[in-house]
Amino acid sequence: MTQGNANPNENGALLENLRLELRRGCLVLAVLAELRNEQYGYTLRKGLAERGLEVDEGTLYPLLRRLESQGLLASEWREEEKRNKRFYKITRDGKLVLKQLLAEWQGIGHALDEVLKESGHGNS
């Protein structure tokens, strides 16, 4: 039987790592859902932050590029307010994947609800 780690600093770092891990999977879903309407990076980031999903530029832009290289997003450079901006939009393949991911997400949500209810951590 191992003892839990009581160091608050280590626990804080551990919690932060776990939180990031948990959010990483959700982020793809949120980005694909947000980009059903065309947006450029900064407005997308602000939109996500306003909904409580803060993401830094060093995470978002590499993710956008990865999703584009996977054919789930398309982008184009356009001038807006006298500045060149890169606009992103979900592709047809992206919409299909988003639909499947949402179903998966709901499945995970239900399963987790059940697990939490059984272990007495449920909301109800």
Added chain:
Amino acid sequence: MEILDRYLQAVKFWLPSEQKQDIIAELSEDIRSQIEDKESELGRTLNDAEVETILKKGGPPMLVAQRYLPQRYLIGPALFPMYWFVLRLGWLFFYGPWLILGIGASLFAGGHFQGLLEPFFRAVLINFAAITGVFALIERSQAKTRWVTEWSPRKLPAVRDPNQVSRTSSISELAWYLMLLLWWVNVLRIPAIPGVSITMAPAVSHLYWPILALILCQGVIAGVNAVRRQWNPRRAALRGIVDGLSFLVVGYFLLIWAQGGTLVAVTGAKLSSADIAAAQKGITYGWSVVLLIWAAVSYAARTVQDARRAANKPPIRNWALRLLVGD
């Protein structure tokens, strides 16, 4: 805004050349938008310290650039445990004994350690580089893909019974003691150097019969183990005694060497006494001593394992120990 340009230049340095412009244009646009937002919130231009705060939130340039690159490693997580295992084997059977030999030499025989240090570190470096290189090649080859995808639980080793002797181990042990026996009774001869005779030193030859008896006992036990594979306390106790005595003999040889003595006697009509002394020392000090240290450790470890079996206790389960004792 010099500080922003400096930041972007630093990020750009680490980016792949074909994507540099594109990534920097997008990153620059994002940071400028952040600055504009902050400026309209405060109703004034940001100073360098405030811009710095925004940039620091993004992270160090190299880390930011690294996020745009595919994940890269020399040896990936699938191969790393095996890579680490092979490195540790090198230390257990080669560099560890070598280091012990060096420390022993400097403590008891004096002055050898200095000379040993340079080839030791050279060998460690070459070994590390070679193993790393081989694993890096496997990581990039088809062999790794095949190894990861085409495995089957049926091909995994059978569950080990700690009280069952490995037949392969017993047979190889039997072969080893047979060779040792033939060499000891002078049937198997090492190719001779013309005009030079190498014989046992008196300190060794007066143990001729006890050593012969020990070799015979070890061989017989290995032979019995190959046929009757289940350990019983009596056989374990017998091997424990033989191993304990073998350990004493090997320890005695090491003591001779540590006190500056020799294990062999070299004679040759054309050799000067200095040549003879150097040859005797060289043979004693060479790999034979490393092998003796290894044998001593191995016999000591086997004695512990055998004593546990003899007392009806399970042997110690440790991969390094098991490899060392050939269990």
